[in-house]
Amino acid sequence: MQLQQMYQEIILDHYKNPHGRGLRDPFDAESFQVNPTCGDEVTLRVRLDGDTVADVSYDGQGCSISQASTSVLTDLVVGRPVVEAFGKFDAFVELMHGRGTVEPDEDVLEDGIAFAGVAKYPARVKCALLGWMAFKDAVAKAGGEQR
Amino acid sequence: MTAVTAPLDVDALRADFPILGRTVRDGKRLVYLDSGATAQHPNQVLDAEAAFLREHNAAVHRGAHQLAEEATDAYEDARARVAAFVGVSPDEVVFTKNATEGINLVAYAMGNAAAVSSSEPEAARFALGPGDEIVVTEMEHHANLVPWQQLAQRTGATLRWFGVTDDGRLDLSDVDSVITARTKVVAFTHQSNVLGTVNPVAPLVDRAHAVGALVVLDACQSVPHSAVDFAALGVDFAVFSSHKMLGPYGLGLLYGRRELLAAMPPFLTGGSMIETVRMEGSTFAAPPQRFEAGTPMTSQAVGLGAAVDYLTVVGMDRIAAHEHTLTVAALDGLAEIPGIRVIGPTDGVSRGGAVSFVVDGVHPHDAGQVLDDQGIAVRVGHHCAWPLHRRLGVPASVRASFYLYNDLADVDAFLAGVRETKRFFGVA
Numbered sequence A: 001m002q003l004q005q006m007y008q009e010i011i012l013d014h015y016k017n018p019h020g021r022g023l024r025d026p027f028d029a030e031s032f033q034v035n036p037t038c039g040d041e042v043t044l045r046v047r048l049d050g051d052t053v054a055d056v057s058y059d060g061q062g063c064s065i066s067q068a069s070t071s072v073l074t075d076l077v078v079g080r081p082v083v084e085a086f087g088k089f090d091a092f093v094e095l096m097h098g099r100g101t102v103e104p105d106e107d108v109l110e111d112g113i114a115f116a117g118v119a120k121y122p123a124r125v126k127c128a129l130l131g132w133m134a135f136k137d138a139v140a141k142a143g144g145e146q147r
Numbered sequence B: 001m002t003a004v005t006a007p008l009d010v011d012a013l014r015a016d017f018p019i020l021g022r023t024v025r026d027g028k029r030l031v032y033l034d035s036g037a038t039a040q041h042p043n044q045v046l047d048a049e050a051a052f053l054r055e056h057n058a059a060v061h062r063g064a065h066q067l068a069e070e071a072t073d074a075y076e077d078a079r080a081r082v083a084a085f086v087g088v089s090p091d092e093v094v095f096t097k098n099a100t101e102g103i104n105l106v107a108y109a110m111g112n113a114a115a116v117s118s119s120e121p122e123a124a125r126f127a128l129g130p131g132d133e134i135v136v137t138e139m140e141h142h143a144n145l146v147p148w149q150q151l152a153q154r155t156g157a158t159l160r161w162f163g164v165t166d167d168g169r170l171d172l173s174d175v176d177s178v179i180t181a182r183t184k185v186v187a188f189t190h191q192s193n194v195l196g197t198v199n200p201v202a203p204l205v206d207r208a209h210a211v212g213a214l215v216v217l218d219a220c221q222s223v224p225h226s227a228v229d230f231a232a233l234g235v236d237f238a239v240f241s242s243h244k245m246l247g248p249y250g251l252g253l254l255y256g257r258r259e260l261l262a263a264m265p266p267f268l269t270g271g272s273m274i275e276t277v278r279m280e281g282s283t284f285a286a287p288p289q290r291f292e293a294g295t296p297m298t299s300q301a302v303g304l305g306a307a308v309d310y311l312t313v314v315g316m317d318r319i320a321a322h323e324h325t326l327t328v329a330a331l332d333g334l335a336e337i338p339g340i341r342v343i344g345p346t347d348g349v350s351r352g353g354a355v356s357f358v359v360d361g362v363h364p365h366d367a368g369q370v371l372d373d374q375g376i377a378v379r380v381g382h383h384c385a386w387p388l389h390r391r392l393g394v395p396a397s398v399r400a401s402f403y404l405y406n407d408l409a410d411v412d413a414f415l416a417g418v419r420e421t422k423r424f425f426g427v428a
């Protein structure tokens, strides 16, 4: 069944037990993103330490896909150089826009490869990207892109 | 509701709707429960549109050739049929792009009236400004909310609204203090696209008219599903959309009382809506042409004429009774499933066939996905009524909506789908 491909165990685990959830201080910048078609929202904070993503914290409400993908995001980017984090961002965005044709690289995306099945449902791609867009925006606001 | 003897022969009706014969998601029977968003089209409508384009196509209201004459007749004939369907005269019905444009037409015409009222005394009755009030409700579709917010912003008028009770009815406990001598217009929905609630029109019309305010009725969800007579309701304006009543896309209807349309300044301007044009300025045609700038949606109007004929033959009272049966079956079935919260009236009283709910522990988007996997098409999200969802304390909901081509097998499939949703996500 297609549905099982979409709701991988990994996704449901992240949904039920999200990593890094809750807004924390200190932080350098915050981004609020909303999906206007369904009302899902996320508030995400980023703290940078030099060129490194020192912390990502978030809060929000939304479907399993949007919540789990934000949880996966924190696993992938916290403690990494900003440049590497954006490499993962690009890989995740490419996967999600691939309509199921992109073969994800587990070394880069780790648990994020579980979202390959979501990419087959265009209506859910926005859900999967909600937290990621907040991350990109928050890093840019924190001046992370220029470093 | 009037007593109805002969129930619908849904199997026979379904044969008219080719799309209902297709399968979705790996061979599943399509259970289409999203008619509140847009309805499906019977062959009679598709054929009428195609026949017009094949045999009579031409630009209406211009040209002296035979095709132009036939096209104009077809277009005006459709207007007459739609007008009769809602109990008004053809010259009181304006074709717009959709219901949303119809509401904007009135809101912009009122804004324009404020600008021209010194030179055009006729328009003064529509003008509004600081100190004036616009009244809406908390259960409106964004289409009947945002244009009024914008009008208030442009003119300096104040927006006020009726609240919603916990069980999804309009809170009309204090009508006289919400609609006052300052009120210029009262805009509200006849039937909620989320809750199904059918609102009482008479008390609002009576109060609005007592203080000299205009009434705009959003009839998008009532006209497709029950017999509606705008003249009998006494509203000043009303809007509805072709695509929600078996008709083509790209066509909305605005009803306006004759004397109001006659006095109202235009919204969109250009060709087809003028009387005389000189370089120095122009005068405008009589309604409804004054409000139909540019080449109109002609084949769509013809298709809607066929849709109205189809609905009339089936019978609006029978359709309403049929949907009532399905709605009560769905509500009763949901009540038996633990962890389901229906938003809106949970009985069948003064309510139409939109059933919205949340499943404890499952986000509506996820619930919709599991239903979709079983071939069941529902709507998820806030259904363009974000303030209403906020008021009822839910970020979003799942909505099943019924129409004449749904049957009890669809309701059973839907209820089984809701149970499967809970099983899939492991919630008790």
Ligand SMILES: Cc1ncc(COP(=O)(O)O)c(C=O)c1O
Pocket (backbone or CB within 6 Å): B036, B037, B098, B099, B100, B101, B141, B143, B144, B189, B191, B192, B193, B218, B220, B221, B241, B252, B384
């Ligand atoms: C109650 C209500 N009002 C207005 C609209 C807007 O209709 P349309 O999108 O056809 O303009 C809808 C449909 O979505 C509706 O359900």
